[in-house]
Amino acid sequence: MVTVLLSVFNGEEWLKDCILSILNQSFKDFEFLIIDDGSNDRSLEIIKNFSNLDNRIRFLSQKNIGLTATLNKGLNIAKGDWIARIDCDDIACPDRISLQINYAIKNNLGLVGCQSNIIDSNGKLINKVSTPKKHSQICRNLKKQKKIFSHSSVMYKRQLVLGLGGYRKIMKKSQDYDLWLRISEQSKIGSINYIGVLIRDHDKRISYIDKGIEQRVFAHCANVSHNLRSKYTSNNDPLNNKNEDEILKFIKFVANNLENTKTLFFYEKLYDYKKFTHNKNLLLKFLIIPKYFWKINLFIKLIKWLVNGDFASKDIEKKWQNLHLNKNIKP
Numbered sequence: 001m002v003t004v005l006l007s008v009f010n011g012e013e014w015l016k017d018c019i020l021s022i023l024n025q026s027f028k029d030f031e032f033l034i035i036d037d038g039s040n041d042r043s044l045e046i047i048k049n050f051s052n053l054d055n056r057i058r059f060l061s062q063k064n065i066g067l068t069a070t071l072n073k074g075l076n077i078a079k080g081d082w083i084a085r086i087d088c089d090d091i092a093c094p095d096r097i098s099l100q101i102n103y104a105i106k107n108n109l110g111l112v113g114c115q116s117n118i119i120d121s122n123g124k125l126i127n128k129v130s131t132p133k134k135h136s137q138i139c140r141n142l143k144k145q146k147k148i149f150s151h152s153s154v155m156y157k158r159q160l161v162l163g164l165g166g167y168r169k170i171m172k173k174s175q176d177y178d179l180w181l182r183i184s185e186q187s188k189i190g191s192i193n194y195i196g197v198l199i200r201d202h203d204k205r206i207s208y209i210d211k212g213i214e215q216r217v218f219a220h221c222a223n224v225s226h227n228l229r230s231k232y233t234s235n236n237d238p239l240n241n242k243n244e245d246e247i248l249k250f251i252k253f254v255a256n257n258l259e260n261t262k263t264l265f266f267y268e269k270l271y272d273y274k275k276f277t278h279n280k281n282l283l284l285k286f287l288i289i290p291k292y293f294w295k296i297n298l299f300i301k302l303i304k305w306l307v308n309g310d311f312a313s314k315d316i317e318k319k320w321q322n323l324h325l326n327k328n329i330k331p
Helices: 010-021 043-051 067-076 098-104 135-144 158-163 175-184 208-231 244-261 263-276 282-287 296-308 312-323
Strands: 002-008 030-037 055-060 082-085 111-119 124-130 155-157 189-200
Touching: 002 010, 002 098, 010 030, 010 043, 030 043, 030 067, 030 124, 043 055, 055 067, 067 158, 067 175, 082 098, 082 158, 082 263, 098 111, 098 155, 098 189, 098 263, 111 175, 135 175, 135 189, 155 158, 175 189, 175 208, 208 244, 208 263, 208 312, 244 263, 263 296
Parallel strands: 002 030, 002 082, 030 055, 111 189
Antiparallel strands: 082 155, 111 124, 111 155
16 A cells, blocks of 8 residues: 655645645545644644545644654554655655555566646746656765755655655755665665656745755755765764764754855855846856856856866765765764
């Protein structure tokens, strides 16, 4: 069985479309687990109305505990062997679950994504997003923090993720990226060549808050941790420390390095540039570059980012290693 897991917090605006897109899947053998995370709008009312119409829906209502904790709660109470994720502002395309489950089983995958289209708040197509499909390509992009499938498009093995400890509670953002890295160390991952989800682009998206800076910091934390696990063992993963204060020190260490090297400032400029050039032609995108990357160090970072993606995590890893690991490598 598949469990479709949906966490909702004040999602009334597009929640109906999201729920209907799941109920109308060509694949029928699933439970639809919806957890209302303390909404103060009409979200719970909408969920209850749908649950009266379709017995595949199982819903819970709770005080707000945040996305990460809610997803972990859902993982623990889900009945399905597979978890399919969807966010309350997105829309699943009709054959998504059917194609993903068949592809995952046929290719022995632990995690499978799909292609996506970006829509605006009114449902109008903005952009088509093509992401890698094969394990090696996806892993390469993961390590470079380049384009991969969205959180709202994935399906994964429940027991595999539970065995990895689920989503890490310390990860306020980029918890999905961190989990994909950990899954890639244990299992094959892939993606189907099917547009399986419509991702809604709007100003309330988590990734748009503070120009995505906090999300960038946590993504680098995840990547540095991945590099250290790959080089040594999980015992040397700073995010695995049993002392939460030590984990927070690591997160601060990463954030300070990104700040001191002006990498966060570069990400701010990159955000501004992408927002301004959205839907603009290639010539204008090229001509406008000096307006945002006028300093030589910003331009150099742009080139590094375009060529190699994440250019900062390896340097941060080396600094952390020199300070904390070289004298005390754990077997």
